[in-house]
Amino acid sequence: MKxxxxxxxxxxINALAKEALxxxxxxxxxxxxxxxxxxxxxxxxxxxxTRMSTQKAxxxxxxxxxxxxxxxxxxxxxxKDGAVMNGTTVEHIREAAAVMGEYADIxxxxxFPGLKDRELDYSEDIFNKFVKYCGVPVVSLESxxxxxxQSLADLVTIEELKTKAYxxxxxxxxxxxxxxxxxxxNSFAEWMCxxxxxxxxxxxxxxxxxxxxxxxxxxxxxxxxxxxxxxxxYVKNWSAYEPYGKVMPGNEDWMLTNEKLRATNxxxxxxxxxxxxxxxxxxxxxxxxxxxxVHEAGNRVWAAQAVxxxxxxxx
Amino acid sequence: MKxxxxxxxxxxINALAKEALxxxxxxxxxxxxxxxxxxxxxxxxxxxxTRMSTQKAxxxxxxxxxxxxxxxxxxxxxxKDGAVMNGTTVEHIREAAAVMGEYADIxxxxxFPGLKDRELDYSEDIFNKFVKYCGVPVVSLESxxxxxxQSLADLVTIEELKTKAYxxxxxxxxxxxxxxxxxxxNSFAEWMCxxxxxxxxxxxxxxxxxxxxxxxxxxxxxxxxxxxxxxxxYVKNWSAYEPYGKVMPGNEDWMLTNEKLRATNxxxxxxxxxxxxxxxxxxxxxxxxxxxxVHEAGNRVWAAQAVxxxxxxxx
Amino acid sequence: MKxxxxxxxxxxINALAKEALxxxxxxxxxxxxxxxxxxxxxxxxxxxxTRMSTQKAxxxxxxxxxxxxxxxxxxxxxxKDGAVMNGTTVEHIREAAAVMGEYADIxxxxxFPGLKDRELDYSEDIFNKFVKYCGVPVVSLESxxxxxxQSLADLVTIEELKTKAYxxxxxxxxxxxxxxxxxxxNSFAEWMCxxxxxxxxxxxxxxxxxxxxxxxxxxxxxxxxxxxxxxxxYVKNWSAYEPYGKVMPGNEDWMLTNEKLRATNxxxxxxxxxxxxxxxxxxxxxxxxxxxxVHEAGNRVWAAQAVxxxxxxxx
Numbered sequence: 001m002k003x004x005x006x007x008x009x010x011x012x013i014n015a016l017a018k019e020a021l022x023x024x025x026x027x028x029x030x031x032x033x034x035x036x037x038x039x040x041x042x043x044x045x046x047x048x049x050t051r052m053s054t055q056k057a058x059x060x061x062x063x064x065x066x067x068x069x070x071x072x073x074x075x076x077x078x079x080k081d082g083a084v085m086n087g088t089t090v091e092h093i094r095e096a097a098a099v100m101g102e103y104a105d106i107x108x109x110x111x112f113p114g115l116k117d118r119e120l121d122y123s124e125d126i127f128n129k130f131v132k133y134c135g136v137p138v139v140s141l142e143s144x145x146x147x148x149x150q151s152l153a154d155l156v157t158i159e160e161l162k163t164k165a166y167x168x169x170x171x172x173x174x175x176x177x178x179x180x181x182x183x184x185x186n187s188f189a190e191w192m193c194x195x196x197x198x199x200x201x202x203x204x205x206x207x208x209x210x211x212x213x214x215x216x217x218x219x220x221x222x223x224x225x226x227x228x229x230x231x232x233x234y235v236k237n238w239s240a241y242e243p244y245g246k247v248m249p250g251n252e253d254w255m256l257t258n259e260k261l262r263a264t265n266x267x268x269x270x271x272x273x274x275x276x277x278x279x280x281x282x283x284x285x286x287x288x289x290x291x292x293x294v295h296e297a298g299n300r301v302w303a304a305q306a307v308x309x310x311x312x313x314x315x
Numbered sequence: 316m317k318x319x320x321x322x323x324x325x326x327x328i329n330a331l332a333k334e335a336l337x338x339x340x341x342x343x344x345x346x347x348x349x350x351x352x353x354x355x356x357x358x359x360x361x362x363x364x365t366r367m368s369t370q371k372a373x374x375x376x377x378x379x380x381x382x383x384x385x386x387x388x389x390x391x392x393x394x395k396d397g398a399v400m401n402g403t404t405v406e407h408i409r410e411a412a413a414v415m416g417e418y419a420d421i422x423x424x425x426x427f428p429g430l431k432d433r434e435l436d437y438s439e440d441i442f443n444k445f446v447k448y449c450g451v452p453v454v455s456l457e458s459x460x461x462x463x464x465q466s467l468a469d470l471v472t473i474e475e476l477k478t479k480a481y482x483x484x485x486x487x488x489x490x491x492x493x494x495x496x497x498x499x500x501n502s503f504a505e506w507m508c509x510x511x512x513x514x515x516x517x518x519x520x521x522x523x524x525x526x527x528x529x530x531x532x533x534x535x536x537x538x539x540x541x542x543x544x545x546x547x548x549y550v551k552n553w554s555a556y557e558p559y560g561k562v563m564p565g566n567e568d569w570m571l572t573n574e575k576l577r578a579t580n581x582x583x584x585x586x587x588x589x590x591x592x593x594x595x596x597x598x599x600x601x602x603x604x605x606x607x608x609v610h611e612a613g614n615r616v617w618a619a620q621a622v623x624x625x626x627x628x629x630x
Numbered sequence: 631m632k633x634x635x636x637x638x639x640x641x642x643i644n645a646l647a648k649e650a651l652x653x654x655x656x657x658x659x660x661x662x663x664x665x666x667x668x669x670x671x672x673x674x675x676x677x678x679x680t681r682m683s684t685q686k687a688x689x690x691x692x693x694x695x696x697x698x699x700x701x702x703x704x705x706x707x708x709x710k711d712g713a714v715m716n717g718t719t720v721e722h723i724r725e726a727a728a729v730m731g732e733y734a735d736i737x738x739x740x741x742f743p744g745l746k747d748r749e750l751d752y753s754e755d756i757f758n759k760f761v762k763y764c765g766v767p768v769v770s771l772e773s774x775x776x777x778x779x780q781s782l783a784d785l786v787t788i789e790e791l792k793t794k795a796y797x798x799x800x801x802x803x804x805x806x807x808x809x810x811x812x813x814x815x816n817s818f819a820e821w822m823c824x825x826x827x828x829x830x831x832x833x834x835x836x837x838x839x840x841x842x843x844x845x846x847x848x849x850x851x852x853x854x855x856x857x858x859x860x861x862x863x864y865v866k867n868w869s870a871y872e873p874y875g876k877v878m879p880g881n882e883d884w885m886l887t888n889e890k891l892r893a894t895n896x897x898x899x900x901x902x903x904x905x906x907x908x909x910x911x912x913x914x915x916x917x918x919x920x921x922x923x924v925h926e927a928g929n930r931v932w933a934a935q936a937v938x939x940x941x942x943x944x945x
Contacts, residue, residue, distance in 0.1 A: 028351050036658050036690070038686060048383070048385075048414070052383075052419075053418055055381055056379075056381070059353070059379045066681075066682055066685055066686070068678070070678075072387060075676055075678055078907070081913075082913060083907060083908065084907075084908040084909060085907050085908060086807045087807075090904050090906075091678075092907050095923065095927075096904070099678070099679055099903060099924055099927040102683075103682040273406070274405050274406030275410060277393065277398060277407050277409075278397070278398065278399040283396075283397060286409070287409075293410065297417055298418075361705055363698070363700075364729055366698075367670065367698075367730065367733040367734075370696055371694075374668070387702060492717075588721065589725065590721070591715035592724075593712070593713065593714040594716050598711075601725070608725065609725065609728040612728075613729075
């Protein structure tokens with residue numbers, strides 16, 4: 001594997017999830033693979049889970065890890081080709097990425113969308129330029145439109161906890177006070193559309209995701225109907241795709257509660273975290289027996305380790 | 316050992332200090348203990364000595380280390396139970412701590428007091444919630460009211476340098492321009508009250524520490540009397556416990572000088588560092604033969620290593 | 631080697647460059663040297679290449695690495711002897727350096743000049759105090775007036791790519807919008823003056839470097855004449871040495887272009903990076919076949935590894 005940026009980079013997602021679970025059982029079975037290999041984790045935005053879990057995954061494989069919080073360290077990158085760099089950017093992504101490729105065997109990159117210019121964000125300009133110029137395998141640590149390590153961990157979690165071959169999985173929009181990217185729901189949707197699941201997306205009017213990611217999913221504005229008999233509920237806020245990045249007032253009643261859980265098949269409740277308590281998800285859910293959000297976060301390690309393992313194997 | 320937050324977490328402080336000194340002689344005698352184990356160091360406030368020494372201690376034991384400067388990386392934690400998180404906090408400590416526990420075998424946490432609300436600070440709310448929710452052993456990297464790794468290193472230093480079985484140890488207040496926490500003097504006091512030492516605390520009126528930490532110590536406002544025949548002098552500023560966090564003008568003459576050293580038993584001068592030269596401690600002391608502050612800082616490694624070793628051993 | 635701060639710390643620069651190229655061929659041939667040894671990298675200014683390459687070099691030698699971005703972490707150091715520290719500095723460099731020396735076997739330090747006070751900058755006060763007080767070997771990660779790891783990597787690159795025993799090497803000034811230090815050109819000049827090269831410096835009037843670094847080099851204000859038959863062109867901006875730190879308007883025509891390359895001996899174009907595209911260097915050069923800037927950045931690893939190896943060997 002040379003690139004892990006979306007579900008399209010994986011031939012068989014079930015085999016990859018299975019490999020992740022195998023690594024969970026035997027974390028240190030491949031420490032030779034990463035010997036003298038270096039992973040560089042480049043963050044243009046803050047991270048807690050992704051940084052820790054990917055770092056741990058790499059260390060489990062015997063790799064060295066270098067973390068660059070490039071946003072915090074005053075290293076403004078120029079992205080535009082042909083730019084006359086007489087302003088505030090100090091280095092072009094062409095050089096920055098290429099140089100990092102000199103020092104790392106695999107690079108992980110995080111870059112959030114600006115949520116101002118949809119075409120720009122959805123072109124994945126920053127991420128793609130990094131891939132183009134760095135010359136080594138790249139794993140997305142969340143890009144403008146996708147968060148594939150999260151989605152793989154989500155798939156792993158569902159595979160691990162499901163009690164039937166073909167569970168009902170609901171992605172439900174949740175309230176928030178800020179405009180958040182569509183990366184996590186986009187990504188979850190495109191993975192679930194290829195997973196062994198009955199997948200349905202519920203959101204208020206005005207929050208339709210790009211059909212590029214949801215093709216094959218059932219979509220409804222009726223949360224109650226969607227939740228009926230659900231085995232897994234994936235809770236997540238996102239801002240509108242059209243008009244891009246907007247947040248409409250209202251819809252506070254979309255927060256998941258125990259009351260709503262009753263109609264489900266004792267559903268497991270998932271969230272990528274961080275979660276705003278009592279806004280996105282109620283205390284009673286998060287502190288109750290149905291929440292699997294911490295377990296899910298734990299699985300980020302094995303998802304990352306499976307991806308890094310394949311990159312190290314060149315397979 | 317599952318928790319290292321105060322002197323009360325240690326049955327026999329002399330045995331622990333002895334173990335630290337044994338590790339100083341043989342730093343790499345237990346590298347197998349930490350194999351494939353991860354220490355996460357979570358800093359909500361800046362650190363130099365604690366970060367470097369604890370990291371080095373962990374590496375000496377063969378551990379992997381992940382450092383999170385959570386304060387600098389824009390990760391504002393919500394601490395209040397039941398909060399509706401529609402403000403600026405992005406994640407509740409319940410999830411943040413629990414998730415870190417998924418990625419680390421031991422967690423170190425630093426969290427300073429606000430010095431506004433004594434009850435809140437002295438409840439050790441942040442530290443205790445971290446312990447409660449992370450699910451793995453926790454070592455304090457300085458909390459609102461204590462700095463136990465410092466105190467253990469101080470005990471190690473005294474044990475190493477003392478020339479009599481029962482030395483006279485003086486904790487003396489020093490001037491400063493800012494309101495500093497009581498964590499270091501509290502902690503030093505509670506450790507010295509249990510150490511083989513004749514322990515006395517000297518401070519100006521208005522700077523009495525909480526009796527919770529000083530029970531058993533002699534306390535005086537007469538610095539000169541306290542210093543007579545001292546074997547060790549621990550210099551440290553702190554703000555008032557009552558009225559909480561206040562700094563009273565004056566008392567500049569409490570700075571230690573060579574003149575004052577004359578009445579001592581050629582006392583070793585200690586300080587946890589960082590120290591404000593010519594405010595807390597004079598150049599002549601710090602550059603003179605009696606100061607052992609750098610040596611003391613070096614001992615932070617062995618203190619941390621002894622604690623981490625016990626946590627890894629589960630003993 | 632106990633100190634690597636300038637060309638004067640190296641007896642035979644060609645032997646050191648050769649050693650670096652040998653390490654490039656066999657990166658992991660000395661992993662035993664660094665076992666249980668710690669490198670602390672202390673940055674008072676941002677870094678990308680230096681941090682990553684030096685960290686990688688250390689890991690190749692089996693060392694542990696601790697990175698301190700001291701500028702970003704709120705740790706303002708006092709430099710002045712005798713200062714009464716009642717202001718904003720929290721720790722004197724005497725203690726800070728000495729304490730770091732307790733935790734590290736080798737320390738790397740980066741500290742840029744202020745470009746306000748030439749005497750102060752050229753005294754290398756910060757760097758020299760670090761060396762004086764830390765008590766362990768120190769490698770410069772770029773100081774006020776020199777960047778020796780860069781210069782060694784530059785020498786390595788020239789040795790590697792040269793097609794004649796005694797190539798013509800041109801250091802040419804380039805336009806910029808900010809006042810930049812003289813460290814890189816100073817350093818390159820003093821290394822090239824001792825290298826097997828025909829070395830010439832070209833810059834507009836007003837940008838003469840200190841003769842301390844350029845003694846032995848030909849110097850001209852005629853870029854075109856300098857470039858004739860050049861084998862290597864080192865492009866770099868710097869601010870004036872006299873009046874110190876000043877930038878004069880104009881000289882935009884000093885940017886290197888393909889047109890100017892024609893008169894050279896198909897010269898390789900070098901730059902320490904980061905480079906401002908279309909200001910310091912044109913896109914056509916950077917994206918063309920003559921630029922070796924990324925390759926040169928890659929050689930930073932082997933330069934650092936050769937230096938660290940000698941420090942570990944104590945040779």
